[in-house]
Amino acid sequence: MSRTDPILELRDLEVHFDTFDGRARVINDVDITVDEGETVAIVGESGCGKSVTAETIMGMLPQPPGEIVDGELYYKGEELLGDQTAHERVKSESMGMIFQDPMTSLSPVFTVGEMMRDVLTYQGKTNVGWLEIVRNVLGRRDADEAEMRDRSVELLDQLQIPDPEGVLDRYPIELSGGMRQRVLIAMAMLGEPEFLIADEPTTALDVTVQDQILDLLTEQIERENLSMLYITHNLGVARRIADRIYVMYAGEIAEVGTRDEILDEPLHPYSRGLVDSVPKLTEFDRDGIEGLLPDYTDPPSGCRFHPRCPAAMSGTCDVERPPRYELSSGQEVACHLYEDGLSRAEAAEIAAEEIEFDSGAAFEDRPTSEPAQDRSSVKGESAGTTASIDAQTPRSAEDTDE
Amino acid sequence: MSSDHTRADETDSIDDTDEPLLQVRDLEKYYPITGGLLKKQIGEVKAVDGVSFDVRRGETFAIVGESGCGKTTLGKTIARLHAPTGGSIRFDGRDISALSERDLKPVRREIQVVYQDPTSSLNPRKRIKDIVAEPLVVHDIGTKAERRERVAELLERVDLPEDFLYRYPNELSGGQKQRVAIARALTLNPSLLVLDEPTSALDVSVQAKVIALLEELQAELDLSYLMITHDLSLTKNIADRIGVMYLGKLMEKAPAETLFDAPQNPYTEQLLSAIPIVEESEAAFKPERISIRGETPDPSDPPSGCPFHPRCHRAVDDCSRVEPELVDVGTDHVSRCLLHDEDESEM
Amino acid sequence: MSAIENWYHSESMENRKESARRIAYRFRQNPLSLVGLGIIVGLVFIAIFAPYIARHPQDAGYMGEPAVDFANRFAEPSLAHPFGTDQAGRDILSRVIFGTRYSLALGLFVLTFAIGIGVPVGLVAGYVGGFTGQVLMRITDIFLSVPPLVLALAVAVPLQPSLRNAMIAIAVVWWPWYARLVYGEVISVREEQFVEASRGIGASRIRIMFREILPNVLAPITVKFSLDMGYAILIGASLGFLGLGAQPPTPEWGTMIAEGRAYLPAQWWYSTFPGVAIFIAVLGFNLLGDGLRDVLDVEVD
Known part of the structure; x- marks a missing residue:
């Protein structure tokens, strides 16, 4: 090479x-x-x-x-x-x-903001105990919360998502296909990948x-x-x-x-x-x-x-x-x-x-x-x-x- | 079959004064939106909103x-799979927009649809021979032997080997399945095929051959095509005339060459600008790069004025208030944009 | 055309072999379904050849009224009477063997009736939809809202207690389940483009429902049929047990259990062996149904 x-x-x-x-x-x-x-x-x-x-x-x-x-x-x-x-x-x-299909990569039961917050909380951690999750859910510090939100808004803004604050509180299903894909890119960028x-x-x-x-x-x-x-x-x-x-x-x-x-x-x-x-x-x-x-x-x-x-x-x-x-x-x-x-x-x-x-x-x-034989003809x-x-x-x- | 005498028509263009095969005028297909316990109508989606165009004999529109x-709704309404809520569809000189299912039966012999996804459009529980023969059975045409012969002939016509007759769709590749779907559409010798994204589910190397087949069939069988697609590059290669739709409305309609050489509507410009080109040489055929914003809005709540104004790079204040009409902007070329009116008044 | 004929044979034979191989493979993945299949095949065999298998067919009422032999009443299980004898000295094994006929017949009748009514109702409701569909499905829902056994009892009580009336009672209870199943399947198959394509060809509604859609919903019906055979037999036995089904001395399993109940626990064999027979039959159909569900890859319920 x-x-x-x-x-x-x-x-x-x-x-x-x-x-x-x-x-x-x-x-x-x-x-x-x-x-x-x-x-x-x-x-x-x-x-x-x-x-x-x-x-x-x-x-x-x-x-x-x-x-x-x-x-x-x-x-x-x-x-x-x-x-x-x-x-x-x-x-x-x-x-x-x-990924190709944002709807399968985004969870339908969480808002965009919640998902982005979780990414920020757990990124880089390969092994998270239950205790930590419970602690995070119960007692998240407001300061951290605000910081994460700011970071999320900033990223959504970079991806030219109109009204990023509003989008954070929305569920994936409420977004258009293009918006979902932008959110997905934003989430991929959250971890500051190389x-x-x-x-x-x-x-x-x-x-x-x-x-x-x-x-x-x-x-x-x-x-x-x-x-x-x-x-x-x-x-x-x-x-x-x-x-x-x-x-x-x-x-x-x-x-x-x-x-x-x-x-x-x-x-x-x-x-x-x-x-x-x-x-x-x-x-x-x-x-x-x-x-x-x-x-x-x-x-x-x-x-x-x-x-x-x-x-x-x-x-x-x-x-x-x-x-x-x-x-x-x-x-x-x-x-x-x-x-x-x-x-x-x-x-x-x-x-x-x-x-x-x-x-x-x-x-x-x-x-x-x-x-050609379709192998999926008899599924399973x-x-x-x-x-x-x-x-x-x-x-x-x-x-x-x- | 009517194969030979049409050959000549290819060269001497189709401008004989005879009436277009299909004349669509102000076609509307509105869907009610219902809500609440009593399913009261609370609005409507104007899926097709006042569309007019012709398909001439032997052309691809x-x-x-x-x-x-x-x-897609437009195509299916014209094939009378849906009943229009307004406007007229004249096919071969006869208005078919309000015909009952029984009166439609003979019309169905003339207009056939080829769908996007051949996996869904072929019944997985039927053999190819039964799928292709079904139109004959439904219309009670021919004896068993005649039907069998016709099916074999059709299979050969779409370049499939005869032994495919006894297979089930899931034993075929996507391209082969689409050929079967085309064969079925041809069984009754139609004059108009509605091609609803016929190749967009196929890989390009297969798509190319299916397109070649469709072109061959058109020339040989004197078919007219109404082709529905999102692929502009493809239409440039195969369509005679093109209509550009946005939110249920026709935004621009022109002969293919004109549309690509001199698009008049800002939406058409954006579409052309967004085409991802493959070869450097294509760049010459694209307009200046336009910065595009936004996505198609919810059809149940379209923008006021010009439906495209929120995304338009040429929008002016009036665009959100005044709904533009289709105006003539050239020979056989119409476009829907407020700017045209200004141009005209300036001229 | 002979070339085509040839092709037909070679192709279809090849395909048939191929699909048989796949089905066998799927069955092998799930050995329990093979056990189920074995049980069902065994039961059918027993039902058909009952007179030759049973040692005392006359005790089960074969060619006449069940024989009695009071000298031999309540004989414990032995080589002569492996399942013992009942209060009239009849061989319980022979009666259980003949009971297979009643149970299978009941199951078959009930399900044929249920499928015969339920499938068209579901097809029409699902495909035609609109007002007709609403009415049909609401009627179905009314039936479904009452527990099946209770409903079967309600139907059976006013009728003369007999095996035939029990079958009718159960069949009346059963069809809505098929209507519901088929309705759900049709709703999804209806959206497939081949249905629309068929309409575009000019096919009639009847043709579309029965020639295009029905073949695509047969798989779940088959699976449910197999699973339901067990339940139908169970409900038939329950009615028999409650005295609303087959009447003594008919060798129907549920009826026999009810009769034997009076002699528990001393003459335990009287109720036990018909009970075991019910258990095996229900188990067999369930295992087979599960296997079919895997082979055909469908969801039921």
Whole structure:
């Protein structure tokens, strides 16, 4: 790694899930680095493993059915995956999290003010006894109370919430979607984190509201010099917010590069197909990408993308897993079309020549190997799995495009 | 089937003087708000409030708006899944806004809806063949063998393999399910499809192919589309004309190109400005960055005057008092904004 | 078309095997439900082949009035009479075996009736709604507001005490529970878009209710059916015990317990074995119901 000072470094992560259909090898050898003050986006379609990666970093991966088979997570040089207490501590002291759906992250029975007060009271404490809770409920000092309130108001104000005093006394249900998301960001900021993890925080919002939230997030990050890992399926959002982008496919990193490298001239066939498929103000490519996400219990050999890849070379791509080739610009592509040390121009030429999605096949999103079987059709066997981990987890092919 | 003769229409535009397929005039759909023990009406939500537009034969008319703007209600009212509370819907020269369920039955053959979420719009307990054949059964068309043949033909038309006939929806991927939903909508050879966010539940690589399919079908089967969506970039690529809705009202209506090149309404400007672009090259097609504030207000208690004034970057004092009318601002281009009146008087 | 036929067979066989495998897997996760299933299968077998299993079918009134053998009255459990004999010298084991028939028949009748009335009521109330729905559900609520056994008693008392009237009494009590269950399910299924899609095609209300919605509410009905079989048998036995159901010398379990009560505790076997039979039957249906609830993944009550 040529970068100097990663605040967060994930190495060789491998996560498996036990499901009814067998062991799903979901995350396969994923490396992610976030430098100090940098915003990194992980983009990919549903089921690509981006949320599982985020959950692992947040220490929120449900285990079982999930299992971290291999990998290290360094936060400022401290390894966390092997040491749960350290993970908890770092999480509560330094990390803030923002989720997609504020309604499930905010408790409906407490007012915004009460929740923020609790965050302030208990932040950084990993082990709180009943006695302390009771004491806090019964005898909170007015001075502390006022101080916490001031701090909360200040934060809500920073997030451009009109009438912050009033909002503190309201319940989440009384707020609009955009306001809830702002409150959630404010709560993530309460602990004065250095590192934010955001999992699709604007997906449920309208574009005009999304625009405002993204502005606010950028503002906060600049003001506090935060680093952020931002998970999204929306490439436009990634462009707005990210410095660097990781493109994920089927639990592997397909390509890493700066925002402009990835979005303006993607090199990996998957990234290219993805970027081309997005409807744009200019035009878009109706060809999409053939096939479905592979079955994680039996992933393709070699490159996991090869069965859907228009540039796949038989004998190579189906046999040998491509390493991440590093171009001279620092961009990394896990694809056999390239080799280490190519210049961007050379790589772009190869991409233009080799990668051609076509609409020829009649049954385009027909599964390549076996028919999609919805594992959730008889619910329960992996009930814990599928239900709790959300749509990003490895059910199987059928989830690709939901 | 009517596949071949329409090919030519694609090129020579649709300006023949024939009547538009769908003419919507001053359409209203108000929902009562009831309260108290006696369920007395204490107010109403104007989900669709005086909307007028045409869908011409063979074109794609898109309704764009954010959540809560009434676009879905509009689509369903036009498909007569809801009864309008005012205004008229002329379909193929006939007012269908007040028809009874029985009289609607033949109309239903002509107007079909494709829903946003194919997981919810396909009955999980039915096989694909029964789902696609249902319209034939309901309308008592064809013998069993004929129906079977038609279903196989439709499945082929939407690029699904024949062996999907005997599957249940949960054995299909999202994109495949949406193709089944499209096949069902086509079973009775409709002339108008209401597409209610048909691809927003799909991943982009799948969305692209479904859009391609819809475009193909439109050309081949001479279909007209009323497409309801929140995705402006998508409409720019596929719509002929676009209407922008806000709080139940049409704010602006224009041919797609005009709308993107020269938006007249401040709300349209904000929507365009908020589009998160993917490629650098798109930036040229966006207006100057506008600082946006606020969210869509509660539709049951809309702002006075212009519904958009509290969030508008161009608002003037009068906006909170005077309700603007839709005015002509160009060829086939109308917009609802007080500033237009001023412009006009200045001119 | 033969290609399609072929596909049909291969596909459906494959799917059927697949779903059978899943169901088996779910059942295995919950071994007690397999015990329940075993009990039910056993009971049904016993009910069908009672004349061949029971050693003294004539004691249970098979092909005629129950036989009497006063010489043998109140024989203790022994090899000849494993459950002993009653005050008329009849073999209690044989009578318990035949009792299975009455209990299962009662349960089946009651629930068929209850489902036959309750499901359409719930469907109509849930889907059509409005005034009709309100009226139907308020009537349902009135029935639900009285404890079932009390209501069954109220219905049974004015009728001639007999097994048939007991069944009617219980059935009258039971349908509102199905109406309520189905109503709740329909309210949520109704909002699914496939219902609206069906309307958009031009389908009639009847078609939508029975062809679109009903198949989607069958799972909870099935589970409740299984759970309720036990309760229905219990209530049937209670009515029998109170003298409002099957009359002696009918070998109905509740009636037998009531008869034997007079001879407790000396002739303990008389009441005990029919009691155990009730216990096992109720347990079996409950365990199966619980298992089904897991397999079908539904909430009931």
